[in-house]
Amino acid sequence: MPMTDDVLRKIENAASVFLGDYSPVAAADYLSGTNHILPTGGSAKRFSGLSVQTFLKSMTYQSLSKEALKLMSSDITNLASNEGPYTEHIRSVKIREE
Structure with missing residues (x-):
């Protein structure tokens, strides 16, 4: 069966796919x-093959202006209040609004 685009789109959990008659694993x-x-x-459902990324630690950075936080404040408060007893999230926003 030739590997058409339709067939390739159906492959969800594979770390490596060998296409065609002339693509052996040994290559x-x-x-x-x-x-x-x-x-x-079965861990290809959650992980890719080993790569440089496996050994790198990533970090994210956020920097908001006072105006940006003010615009987002009510949404953050609403989401945090639905999260449960984590009032410190709400407080962390409110204290910056003072």
Whole structure:
């Protein structure tokens, strides 16, 4: 069965897909340049193959102006109040509005 775009779109959990009659696993393992350290035991549902990204720690940064926080304040408060007894989230916004 040829790998059409429709077939490829249906593949959801694979760390590496070998397309066509001339793409053996050995080519990926030794020479074609793709990663051959792949997740096993069904873990491709959650993880990709081993890569540089595996060993890097990422961080996110946020910087809001007073005006931006003021615009978002009511939405943040509404979401935080539905989160449960975590009033410190609400307080962290309100204290900055003073």
